[in-house]
Amino acid sequence: MRRQPTSLLVAFTLAACAGPSSVGRSPSDSSAGAQASSDLPTTRLRVVALARNLLGSRQVAVNGKRYPDDCSGFVRAVYEHAGVDLMSDARAGDSGTQAIYRYAQRHGHVYQHGDPQPGDLVFFRDTYDKNRVGRPGNGLTHVAVVDAADSDGTVHIIHRVQRGVVRYRMNLARPHLHVDPASRQTLNDYLRIAGKQTHPVLTGELFATYGSVLRSEVRTASR
Numbered sequence: 001m002r003r004q005p006t007s008l009l010v011a012f013t014l015a016a017c018a019g020p021s022s023v024g025r026s027p028s029d030s031s032a033g034a035q036a037s038s039d040l041p042t043t044r045l046r047v048v049a050l051a052r053n054l055l056g057s058r059q060v061a062v063n064g065k066r067y068p069d070d071c072s073g074f075v076r077a078v079y080e081h082a083g084v085d086l087m088s089d090a091r092a093g094d095s096g097t098q099a100i101y102r103y104a105q106r107h108g109h110v111y112q113h114g115d116p117q118p119g120d121l122v123f124f125r126d127t128y129d130k131n132r133v134g135r136p137g138n139g140l141t142h143v144a145v146v147d148a149a150d151s152d153g154t155v156h157i158i159h160r161v162q163r164g165v166v167r168y169r170m171n172l173a174r175p176h177l178h179v180d181p182a183s184r185q186t187l188n189d190y191l192r193i194a195g196k197q198t199h200p201v202l203t204g205e206l207f208a209t210y211g212s213v214l215r216s217e218v219r220t221a222s223r
Contacts, residue, residue: 072096074160104211175204
């Protein structure tokens with residue numbers, strides 16, 4: 001995967017994705033993640049290009065079709081535009097994130113180590129208190145799309161949060177650091193906001209796994 005630096009997007013407000021399936025930056029910073037990507041397969045190009053074009057959108061609609069205003073609705077939209085139906089294995093009672101994860105397991109692979117490629121899926125856990133018990137154990141609750149990666153290991157993701165489609169950063173080598181103390185560059189954005197029984201938690205701390213269902217030029221380690 002071609003790695004190039006990505007400009008920073010500072011995010012102050014965020015929210016987790018709670019969208020069930022229907023089974024049974026501010027407007028785009030064009031310099032961010034804008035590598036030519038000429039080495040990527042066509043399907044990956046389509047997924048990443050649409051994800052970037054939707055940055056700043058509050059509502060996700062593609063070719064006249066409106067998708068749910070949550071994380072899974074956004075991911076479903078960009079993949080469906082590339083000819084991939086991530087909801088085809090959904091079961092009654094699934095959340096959108098759970099349905100997409102099942103698809104990745106059946107039609108691709110999930111992995112926690114290796115280099116994610118643009119267009120891969122990123123799953124997070126416990127981004128909100130789904131069970132309303134004030135503690136972890138909510139399972140997979142959020143999904144995003146990989147946009148690009150920097151040479152320092154910072155991965156840029158695009159996803160739908162309460163304020164719309166945004167780009168965040170995640171660094172699994174230093175998951176507990178929001179900002180690098182030396183460079184002052186953001187390594188991990190806050191993905192869960194503070195509540196009465198919770199504290200802000202970073203993307204790297206809530207990361208669960210990657211998922212790949214598109215043709216890949218890079219081998220990733222199995223989960």
